[in-house]
Amino acid sequence: GYISQFYAMSFQDLLYPSITFRTAKHYIHYRKAKHFKDEESAAYIASLPTT
Numbered sequence: 001g002y003i004s005q006f007y008a009m010s011f012q013d014l015l016y017p018s019i020t021f022r023t024a025k026h027y028i029h030y031r032k033a034k035h036f037k038d039e040e041s042a043a044y045i046a047s048l049p050t051t
Contacts, residue, residue, distance in 0.1 A: 010050055020050040 001007065005024035012020055013027065021027040026048065033042035 016046075019046050022048075022050045026050075 002009070005028065007024070008022055010020050010022055011027075012018075013031075016030075019030070021030065026045065030042055030045045033039075033045060
């Protein structure tokens with residue numbers, strides 16, 4: 001359902017407007033990688049398909 005973090009609804013974060021996130025889960029994993037300064041994982045997550 002639409003309140004699931006796996007619900008497909010593309011969006012962009014104001015901090016990272018060049019990245020489109022497909023789901024909240026996609027966004028959470030990206031932000032977690034950034035938080036822990038894991039730039040390699042963040043780049044990989046950002047490169048995943050958004051459709």
